[in-house]
Amino acid sequence: MPTSRPPKGQPPRRTGSRQPVASSRPTSQGPRPSRQELQKKSRSRTYRRRRIWAGVLLALVIVVGWLTYSLGSALTNPSYGVSYSARFAEWGREHYIGPAITWAEAEWYKYHQPPKGGKPPANAFGGKSQSGTGVNPTCPNALPLPPTIKSPASPVQPGEGTWHAAGRLSAGCSSLYEAFLRPDSVHTSEVVGVVWMDTKLLSATLYSGSQIPGGGPFKNSAPIPESAAMTLTSAFNAGFRMNDAQGGYYTDGRVIFPLVPGAASAVIYTDGSITVGSWDHGVSMSPKVVSVRQNLALIVDNSQPASGLSVSDNTKWGSTLGGSAYVWRSGMGVTANGAVVYVAGPGLSITALADTLVRAGAVRAMELDINADWVQYSIYSPPVGQPAAPSNGVPLMSGMAAGSAGPSRYFANWWVRDFFTMSARYPANGTMTTMTTKPTTTTTKK
DSSP states (O other): OOOOOOOTTSOOOOOSOOOOOOOSSOSOOOOOOOHHHHHHHHHHHHHHHHHHHHHHHHHHHHHHHHHHHHHHHHHTOGGGOSSHHHHHHHHHHHTTOHHHHHHHHHHHHTTOOOOOSOOOOTTTTOSOOOOOSSOOTTOTTSOOOOOOOOOSSSSOOTTTTOOEEOSOEETTEEOEEEEEEOSSSSOTTOOEEEEEEOTTTEEEEEEBBTTTBOSOOOSSBSSOOHHHHTTEEEEEEOOOOHHHHSSOEEETTEEEEOOOTTOEEEEEETTSOEEEEEBTTTBOOOTTEEEEEEOSSEEEETTEEOTTOOTTOSSTTOOOGGGOSSEEEEEEEEETTSOEEEEEEEEEOHHHHHHHHHHTTEEEEEEEEESTTTOOEEEEOOOTTSOOOGGGEEESSTTSTTGGGGGGGGGOTTOOSOEEEEEESSOTTSOTTSOSSOOOOOOOOO
């Protein structure tokens, strides 16, 4: 049979048998799983997915629950600060987000720096002056009244740097004086407060907190009891948290944190007297020592600001809000005749704080706590024969932590930071021969 030709223009067709094409499929397959087996595998996969999601949700609930409890407790805890932002910052630094907190504070501070120039607020320098360099004629056994503090700013404003009496009397004498002045010649609208305390008329006590220093309970801890409130004249902040203080803590005959040689130290003795010095270089342990609170190094020594102070330092002398060198600061010093001076205010650099302490007569001084929520000095003026209380206390400066509510923190059991008090040695209407409380004569262990 003749073969047919392909149409013109097309290639010829191939003839012969077609070659088999190799298949990629296996030549044999196992039995297909049954519907029941497929359903079982599907249920198993669904179960595993549900368990994973349940674990994730449980972990999320635990984290959110812990966060709600932890942060919520901090935000409602007054001991973490006055403002919610301060409480959040304290909580954040305790929970490893300190760098983020510091960055946020730095951004805030860019737009809230202390003003340069300007005038202080009206009536910023207190009331009538009771300044003088001689002995108060009605109190011949008291310390001589301090001279007016010379302001570094000019022209000097009326009443600037002059002293006026405050607080309850001791043996009919004023034992505490306050003055106000500008701390430097640049920030001339800023005003700081200074308190001069007569240690012949006042005795000191260190009150320990439950968190600072930790390791309680302690004999003296907030709230101030009514028995102590009967003679209380003032209460004020102590130093940094112990992990930042670079120093130790001693009270109740116990070393709570090891005392550091060379550290700035506030030392209280069995007779209620207090001094400031460098540990083991002027002050040291003895049977008469009741309490020692250390904080950094001296900022004033031999009546001069300590060497190495820098106006721009914002780390050596405490981590400040937003890394600023000009913040709320406080410090305490001792004069040549044993009086205690306290300085506090906003917009203070470490150099301005030291300079103001020197101007107030300090021969040795130390920095205490810093930043707005922790700097607080309260003065109490109760009626004769009545105890000090929040209702008869006022802050040294209205802008201090908690404002008018500041004097109440020392009477609250939630206050967990340590602080100092100064109390009248003699009845307000008594004489210097009748003490309000008998000084302790118990010895402490070295």
